[in-house]
Structures are given as structure tokens and as C-alpha cells.
Amino acid sequence: MKHSILSEGDEEPMDPVRKDEFDSEACGSIAPKAKPCPRPKPGEAAGGCSFDGAQITLLPIMDAAHLVHGPIACAGNSWESRGTLSSGPCLSQYGFATDLTDSDIIFGGEKKLKESIDYIAERFAPPAIFVYSTCVTALIGEDMDAVCKTAAERIGIPVIPVNSPGFVGSKNLGNRLAGDALLQYVIGTGEPEPLTPLGVNLIGEYNIAGEMWDIEKLMNSAGITVTSRITGDARYKEITWAHRAKVNMVVCSRALLGLAKEMESRYGIPYFEGSFYGAKETTYSLRQMAFLMNDREMERRVDRLTEREEARLSQDLRPYRKLLKGKRAVLYTGGVKSWSVISALKELGVQVVGVGTNKSTEDDVRRIADRVGDDTEYIPEGGASRIIKTVRERKADIMIAGGRNMYVAMKEQIPFIDINQERHKAYAGYEGLLRLAKELTYSLANPIWKLAASPAPWDKEAHPYDR
Amino acid sequence: MTVNRRKKPASVNPMKIGQSLGAVLALQGCYRAMPLIHGSQGCSAFPKALLTRHFREPIAVQTSALQEMDVIFDANRNLEEALNLVLSKHRPDIIGIIGTELTDVAGVDYQNMLKTYKRERNMRGGLAFSVVLPDFRGSLESGFSSTVEAMIDEMIQQVGHRGSRSVNTRQITLLPGSFLTPADVMELKEIISSFGFEVIALPDISTSLSGHLLTGFSPLTRGGVPLDSMLQSLQSGLTIAIGGSMERPARRLHNALGTPYKVFEGAMGLKASDELLHFLHQISGEPVPLRYCWQRENLLDSMLDAHFQFAGMSALTALEPDHLYSVSGWLEELGVEQKALITSYETPLVAGMEREVWVGDLDDAEVLGKGADLWISNSHGIAGAQRIGAAFMPAGFPVWNELGAYMSVSVGYRGAMEWSNKAGNLLMQREAGHRESSVRHR
Ligand code: SF4
Numbered sequence: 001m002k003h004s005i006l007s008e009g010d011e012e013p014m015d016p017v018r019k020d021e022f023d024s025e026a027c028g029s030i031a032p033k034a035k036p037c038p039r040p041k042p043g044e045a046a047g048g049c050s051f052d053g054a055q056i057t058l059l060p061i062m063d064a065a066h067l068v069h070g071p072i073a074c075a076g077n078s079w080e081s082r083g084t085l086s087s088g089p090c091l092s093q094y095g096f097a098t099d100l101t102d103s104d105i106i107f108g109g110e111k112k113l114k115e116s117i118d119y120i121a122e123r124f125a126p127p128a129i130f131v132y133s134t135c136v137t138a139l140i141g142e143d144m145d146a147v148c149k150t151a152a153e154r155i156g157i158p159v160i161p162v163n164s165p166g167f168v169g170s171k172n173l174g175n176r177l178a179g180d181a182l183l184q185y186v187i188g189t190g191e192p193e194p195l196t197p198l199g200v201n202l203i204g205e206y207n208i209a210g211e212m213w214d215i216e217k218l219m220n221s222a223g224i225t226v227t228s229r230i231t232g233d234a235r236y237k238e239i240t241w242a243h244r245a246k247v248n249m250v251v252c253s254r255a256l257l258g259l260a261k262e263m264e265s266r267y268g269i270p271y272f273e274g275s276f277y278g279a280k281e282t283t284y285s286l287r288q289m290a291f292l293m294n295d296r297e298m299e300r301r302v303d304r305l306t307e308r309e310e311a312r313l314s315q316d317l318r319p320y321r322k323l324l325k326g327k328r329a330v331l332y333t334g335g336v337k338s339w340s341v342i343s344a345l346k347e348l349g350v351q352v353v354g355v356g357t358n359k360s361t362e363d364d365v366r367r368i369a370d371r372v373g374d375d376t377e378y379i380p381e382g383g384a385s386r387i388i389k390t391v392r393e394r395k396a397d398i399m400i401a402g403g404r405n406m407y408v409a410m411k412e413q414i415p416f417i418d419i420n421q422e423r424h425k426a427y428a429g430y431e432g433l434l435r436l437a438k439e440l441t442y443s444l445a446n447p448i449w450k451l452a453a454s455p456a457p458w459d460k461e462a463h464p465y466d467r
Numbered sequence: 468m469t470v471n472r473r474k475k476p477a478s479v480n481p482m483k484i485g486q487s488l489g490a491v492l493a494l495q496g497c498y499r500a501m502p503l504i505h506g507s508q509g510c511s512a513f514p515k516a517l518l519t520r521h522f523r524e525p526i527a528v529q530t531s532a533l534q535e536m537d538v539i540f541d542a543n544r545n546l547e548e549a550l551n552l553v554l555s556k557h558r559p560d561i562i563g564i565i566g567t568e569l570t571d572v573a574g575v576d577y578q579n580m581l582k583t584y585k586r587e588r589n590m591r592g593g594l595a596f597s598v599v600l601p602d603f604r605g606s607l608e609s610g611f612s613s614t615v616e617a618m619i620d621e622m623i624q625q626v627g628h629r630g631s632r633s634v635n636t637r638q639i640t641l642l643p644g645s646f647l648t649p650a651d652v653m654e655l656k657e658i659i660s661s662f663g664f665e666v667i668a669l670p671d672i673s674t675s676l677s678g679h680l681l682t683g684f685s686p687l688t689r690g691g692v693p694l695d696s697m698l699q700s701l702q703s704g705l706t707i708a709i710g711g712s713m714e715r716p717a718r719r720l721h722n723a724l725g726t727p728y729k730v731f732e733g734a735m736g737l738k739a740s741d742e743l744l745h746f747l748h749q750i751s752g753e754p755v756p757l758r759y760c761w762q763r764e765n766l767l768d769s770m771l772d773a774h775f776q777f778a779g780m781s782a783l784t785a786l787e788p789d790h791l792y793s794v795s796g797w798l799e800e801l802g803v804e805q806k807a808l809i810t811s812y813e814t815p816l817v818a819g820m821e822r823e824v825w826v827g828d829l830d831d832a833e834v835l836g837k838g839a840d841l842w843i844s845n846s847h848g849i850a851g852a853q854r855i856g857a858a859f860m861p862a863g864f865p866v867w868n869e870l871g872a873y874m875s876v877s878v879g880y881r882g883a884m885e886w887s888n889k890a891g892n893l894l895m896q897r898e899a900g901h902r903e904s905s906v907r908h909r
Contacts, residue, residue, distance in 0.1 A: 039534060043531070074509070119476050
């Protein structure tokens with residue numbers, strides 16, 4: 001019997017992804033919401049809420065104010081927790097919250113919301129205010145849209161409701177809902193200055209550890225300009241004119257694919273999905289930009305640039321490649337897509353022997369499969385114990401995952417590299433790959449692994465059967 | 468004196484931390500425990516990430532993973548599912564169900580559900596309790612102490628039917644407040660036991676979050692006070708509570724079992740340490756161990772050395788209520804002017820302070836503390852301190868800009884000395900920075 005990919009038959013040895021996620025329309029796009037995102041399992045759930053996801057997408061708009069409407073914890077426990085960097089304004093790093101109390105919840109928090117918006121507008125004069133709903137304000141039925149609308153009219157700046165309370169679903173869904181808010185309230189509401197050269201929108205690149213800057217530098221040296229950054233190190237204004245860009249690049253972020261699709265149908269902007277992890281992916285992405293810009297001269301410049309950069313990189317990488325060759329890694333990423341990191345690791349000679357597919361869509365899994373060997377283990381869902389088991393069984397040398405699992409790895413004395421939102425190292429582009437190679441080498445070569453593994457001298461004296 | 472609030476509608480740069488995080492923290496100090504947050508995913512993911520960032524340790528916590536429809540129709544179905552899974556898969560000794568604002572506003576009755584659940588499954592041997600902790604009330608501190616209280620309640624109920632209690636007068640139950648670091652709890656245990664007492668700390672984060680290498684991963688807590696010691700603590704002859712917020716759990720033990728208690732509101736500085744040691748000396752009849760006599764000398768000497776540094780200096784402190792009280796007492800001894808004291812919510816302890824206290828956020832700290840030389844708060848304060856040009860001293864929760872912050876000691880003579888030196892060094896560096904920049908600008 002031929003099983004469709006959706007079936008749970010035994011023929012599928014790994015069953016790499018929960019079946020609901022195969023519906024690529026489910027979490028990854030704006031269009032029909034035929035199927036809901038998979039329900040998290042009580043007692044076994046991990047990961048953030050949709051509110052968190054919406055913030056991840058929008059907080060990098062650095063000059064805007066971001067106001068969280070709800071009791072304190074949603075904002076209080078989450079502000080300043082991301083590694084997104086700013087090259088200038090930093091109002092977005094302020095934690096704003098309506099901080100609702102008992103009585104606000106009984107009598108309604110709309111008045112407090114209104115006053116908070118006015119207060120922020122007057123004191124900080126931001127170009128726009130984003131207002132986030134949270135579980136409680138959604139549950140008690142606050143009419144945030146209306147409050148925002150009248151506030152915007154009153155104070156004369158955009159006040160954008162982001163309806164992504166935590167309990168509607170996963171972080172991914174929150175990313176998508178934030179994309180919806182941008183489409184509905186921001187994109188297309190402004191125009192670039194007349195002489196601004198137009199180019200590419202970078203969608204879903206959040207400037208973690210400054211990666212955006214490396215990417216921009218590369219693009220600029222090939223003569224490609226960035227029209228809008230959506231949203232790493234962005235300014236509010238530049239997103240209002242995103243509809244004037246010639247190309248959209250979705251930077252390994254499926255959740256915002258819907259945004260690109262919608263912009264294609266509304267404004268006729270072609271888009272492609274790409275990544276900057278690894279030299280090959282970087283080269284491909286730059287080429288793709290030039291190709292879609294439909295500019296011969298630009299294509300030639302890209303070719304020259306990528307050739308030069310790749311040659312230099314392979315020179316610089318030589319000593320590290322020697323050390324890293326044949327090393328085995330288990331990769332478990334949340335935000336950053338596994339497939340692109342796999343490419344980067346492969347270029348360094350590191351073999352990926354286990355890979356997390358918990359957040360991957362069908363396309364992602366296909367891409368992963370294209371890039372790894374047959375004996376790579378797929379880890380369909382989270383749980384640190386599962387990851388560690390894979391590391392042990394597959395005799396991996398290093399674990400590459402998000403901060404959540406960092407200290408778990410430390411306890412098990414497994415070399416570790418942080419790949420997610422909270423990290424402090426930029427791994428994008430050619431420079432980034434070199435940085436990754438160095439990081440891997442430092443981590444593997446650190447003397448601590450030997451020291452921690454050897455017992456105290458008095459323990460060595462003990463007879464083996466005593467222990 | 469008075470507790471003030473600045474009038475402004477929004478909280479700007481909040482220092483308040485959700486109560487439920489305090490509950491998760493308290494449960495980390497119990498061995499093989501699992502805090503189970505009855506709420507949506509984010510309500511457990513944020514605290515987990517934040518606690519991990521502060522302690523640099525894996526944190527045990529789970530969630531009932533409520534989604535919109537679950538909240539509206541039957542939230543307890545999720546809780547039951549979560550309980551089933553956690554119990555069958557991990558077999559925790561202790562399980563704490565933490566209600567959130569979501570279950571509170573939706574009016575979910577999980578207390579009764581838990582009772583029925585325990586009866587139906589014939590659950591014995593472990594400790595399972597619930598606590599109501601919506602985030603629109605209190606802060607980390609109240610969440611922590613309420614959880615300890617609920618835990619004690621459950622313990623009392625469980626052994627209640629086992630007849631009379633034999634009191635062990637050489638055993639003391641220590642109730643350490645939420646603001647104490649693992650190293651603080653360790654220090655307190657050592658001080659008390661140096662007078663010949665057995666100490667059972669409840670909870671005991673000194674053996675769970677102090678950073679030790681235990682291999683063999685488990686999603687439960689790995690360290691902390693084990694269940695049998697917890698139950699044994701009911702036999703203690705005395706309870707010592709550190710921090711005003713821990714008085715209620717102490718009183719609970721007193722009311723149910725008659726255990727006398729002593730609350731130490733402050734824990735920092737010479738006077739507070741004197742009080743503690745003097746008390747222990749009196750109740751034990753033992754002399755104060757030589758090493759503390761030495762430490763006292765060391766502290767006085769270092770305060771003399773540092774007093775030049777502190778002369779004419781001012782500080783602003785923004786911390787949770789008990790912690791604020793404690794630190795303020797220490798600053799008093801250093802002769803530092805206290806420009807502003809800001810806390811997250813009002814408690815009887817801060818309301819009774821002789822100084823003016825503000826309930827507010829880090830933005831208030833920035834405004835009220837303008838001109839201060841030293842800024843003491845959690846790591847969220849770094850930017851504000853920079854803006855007003857104060858030296859920044861991380862304290863409280865969360866601290867992420869310093870390695871080993873969770874191992875720093877603030878209690879006892881040793882703690883006061885460590886803090887005095889640290890604060891003095893920060894001020895000295897700041898002065899050096901000023902000097903350098905003035906040379907450069909000439
Ligand atoms: S799940 Fe809801 S209440 Fe919890 S942090 Fe997310 S938005 Fe806030």
C-alpha cells in the first residue's frame with residue numbers, strides 16, 4: 001500500500017514531523033487557515049507563545065514604542081531577552097506595559113491603554129506605537145483595535161494593534177500575525193524619498209548579534225541596496241515604503257513567507273527564499289537577488305564579488321577545516337532553519353548526525369533531507385533528554401542548539417554552540433562562516449572537557465569495585 | 468514612613484516579575500520536583516528562559532499548555548492530561564500546580580480538581596499542591612512565599628493524621644526568602660549549623676541552583692531539599708525566617724504545630740549579622756565560632772578602608788521589597804546617602820520603613836535617582852544607570868551581565884564585606900573613568 005506522507009503508517013520509520021504541520025498553509029502563510037497549528041501537549045510542551053513570536057518579529061523596529069497590554073508578567077518576564085542589535089535608536093528596548101491590576105481587569109483596561117498610549121506618545125515622541133494584546137486582555141474582550149484607531153487619530157501617529165495573544169498558538173503563528181499587522185497597517189502607507197535607489201527587502205532577518213550588518217555590507221559591495229529591513233535594525237518609516245522594493249528575500253523564516261506572497265500579489269514584487277548561512281547559500285542568495293532585479297551589470301558584479309569572497313574564505317578556513325573535518329554534530333534549532341545551518345556545517349567538514357525537525361515544515365524537511373546523509377537521525381520533538389540521547393548514541397562531538405538547552409549540554413559536558421535568538425555571535429555571510437568555524441574550534445579544543453571528565457585525585461585511588 | 472507612587476498610566480521599564488516565576492523558583496529548591504504552570508505556553512517559557520539566564524542552570528518547569536478554546540471550555544482537561552503525563556513519565560516527588568492570571572480570570576477551579584484527582588488516583592507518598600498566583604498581583608517575592616506556604620500546608624495535612632509530634636530541639640527549619648542566592652542559603656545553613664543545630668532549609672536552592680555537575684539528565688529538579696527531610700522539618704524545635712515575606716509560612720508552622728519562630732527582616736550588614744549570631748548564641752548556649760569573630764573584624768576593617776570611597780556618595784536601590792529593606796540597612800551602615808528606594812509592590816515591611824519608598828519601575832528609578840553615584844538593581848537597570856551616569860551594581864533578579872552572580876554572598880559578615888568591596892570598587896572605577904575623560908577633554 002502506498003502511504004501518503006500524511007499517514008502514520010509503519011513504513012515511515014522516522015515520522016519526522018507531526019502530520020498537521022504538513023499542511024504548509026497551516027502555520028507558514030497568510031492565506032487559508034484550513035487547519036490549525038498542532039496543539040501543544042500539556043505536560044510536555046516547550047517553547048514560547050504567539051505573543052512572544054509577534055514580539056520577535058516587531059521589536060527590531062528600533063525607533064518604535066512597543067506597548068504590551070496586559071498584566072505585568074508578559075512584558076516583565078520578556079523584555080530585553082533578544083539578541084537583536086540596533087545601529088541607532090533604542091526606544092524599542094524600553095519595556096512598556098499597561099501593567100493591569102485586579103481592578104483594571106474587573107472594570108476593563110481600555111482606559112488605561114488609552115492613557116498609556118497618550119503618555120508614551122507625548123513623552124517619547126515615537127514615529128509609531130505597536131500595541132500587543134495578551135491572553136488576559138483577549139479573554140476579557142478588550143476592543144484594542146478601536147482604542148488604537150481613535151488614539152491614532154487623536155495623536156496623529158500610527159498606533160498599530162497586534163492581535164497575537166499567547167494562547168492562540170505557537171511562536172510561529174505569532175510571527176505570522178505580526179506579519180499580518182505590518183501588511184494591514186504599515187506597508188504601503190509611506191513613500192521613499194524621490195532619489196532613494198530601490199532594491200531588496202530583507203524579510204525575517206532580525207539582526208541577531210549584528211548579522212544584518214554583515215549582510216548589508218555584502219549586498220552593498222555588489223551594488224544592491226536594501227529598501228526595507230523587515231525587521232532587523234529597522235526604522236518604522238522604511239517599512240512603510242517596503243511596497244516599492246523590486247525584490248523580496250525571505251531569510252529562512254517560513255512564518256513570514258505569507259507576507260512575501262501577499263506582497264507579490266498586491267504589489268507584484270517577486271520573492272525568493274534564501275539564507276546566509278554558509279558560503280554556498282550566501283552566494284546563491286546574492287545571485288538570486290541580482291537575477292530577480294533583472295540587472296545584468298549587477299549580476300556580473302555579484303559574480304565577481306562572490307568569487308573573490310569565496311576564494312578568500314576558503315583560504316582563511318583552511319586551518320579550521322583541517323581541525324573540524326569528520327567532527328560530528330547534533331543540530332537542534334528553533335528560530336534558525338536547520339537546513340541552512342546544515343549547509344554551513346557541511347562546508348566546514350562537520351557531519352550532522354542528528355537534526356531537530358520540530359518546527360520544520362514539509363519543505364524544510366525536504367531541504368534537510370537533500371543536505372544530510374541517510375543515517376542522520378531526525379528528532380521530531382523536543383525534550384532535552386531526547387537530544388542528549390541522540391548525541392550519545394550517534395557519538396556526536398558537539399551540540400548546536402538554542403540557549404534553552406545550553407546548560408543541559410554543559411551538565412552533560414557536551415561542547416555546545418548557541419545558534420538561536422539570544423546568542424552573541426554573528427554567523428551569517430562569508431565572515432560569519434569563518435566565525436562559526438572559529439567558534440566550533442574553540443569549543444571543541446577547550447581544556448575544560450578533559451578536566452571535567454577526569455576524577456579528583458582521591459577518587460582515582462579508589463578501587464574500581466568501590467564505585 | 469510612606470509608600471509613594473509616581474502618577475503615570477503605563478509601566479516603563481518594569482522591574483516587577485510575575486508571581487508565577489517566584490513559584491517556579493521556590494520549587495527548584497525541592498528535590499525531584501516539577502512546577503506545573505496552569506496557563507498558556509508562554510507563561511512557562513518566559514520564566515524558564517529568564518531563570519536559566521540568571522542561574523545558568525537548566526530549570527524544571529512544565530505547563531498545561533492552554534489554548535484559547537481550552538480556556539473557554541475546559542481548562543482542567545489540559546491540567547489532567549499534563550498531570551497524567553508528568554506523573555507517569557517522570558514520577559516527581561513533589562508537584563506544584565501554579566495558577567496564572569489566565570485561570571484566575573477564567574475562573575478555573577483547579578484546587579478542587581486536584582483534590583478529586585488525588586482521591587481518584589489514590590495518590591500517596593508524594594506532595595501535590597496548588598497555589599493561586601495571577602501576575603496582576605504581587606511580584607516574584609509574593610509568589611515565592613505563597614508557594615512555600617502552600618507547600619507547608621500540604622505537608623502539615625499529610626502528616627497531620629499520624630498522631631503526636633516529637634519535637635527535636637536541636638533541629639531548625641530555615642525559611643530563606645526569595646532574594647537570597649544559592650550561596651546565601653548555603654552561608655546561612657553553615658552559620659546556623661556551626662552552633663550545633665541540624666538545619667533543614669525550605670526550600671533549599673543552595674544544593675540545586677548553585678552549579679554542580681550532575682550527569683544523567685532529568686526534567687525534574689536535580690537537588691534541593693528531599694521530600695523526607697521536608698517532612699522531617701515538621702519536627703523542628705524552631706523556625707528561622709529570613710525576609711519579612713517569609714513570616715507567613717513561619718506563622719503557618721506555628722499555628723498548626725506550635726513551632727516557635729523568629730523572623731530576621733534584614734540579612735545584610737554588621738547589625739543584621741550581629742543580631743543573627745547573637746540570637747543563635749543565646750538559644751544554643753554555644754560560643755560564637757571563632758571564624759565569625761574573625762569575619763566580624765575583617766568586615767569592620769574593610770568598612771574602614773572603604774569609607775573614604777563612600778564618603779559623600781549616594782545610591783539608588785530598586786529591588787523586591789525584602790531585598791530593598793535588607794540592602795537599605797547595609798547602605799545605612801556605609802554612610803551612603805540613599806537617594807531613592809524603589810520597589811515592585813507594597814508590603815507591610817516596606818510600608819513600615821523609616822525611609823520613603825516608591826512603588827514603581829526602573830524609569831522611576833531613573834527620574835528619582837538622578838544624580839546618584841551608585842545604581843543597585845537587576846540587569847534591566849544597566850541602560851538607565853548609564854543614562855544618569857551612575858556606577859551599576861547588579862543585584863536581585865534577573866542578573867545576566869555578570870558570571871557567578873548567583874554565587875555571590877550577601878548575608879553574614881562575609882557577605883557584607885563582599886558587597887562593600889564590590890560597591891567600593893565600582894565607585895573607584897567610575898571615578899577613574901571620570902578622571903580619564905576629563906584629561907582627554909582638556
Ligand atoms: S501565554 Fe499569554 S499570558 Fe502567558 S506570557 Fe504569553 S501572552 Fe502572556
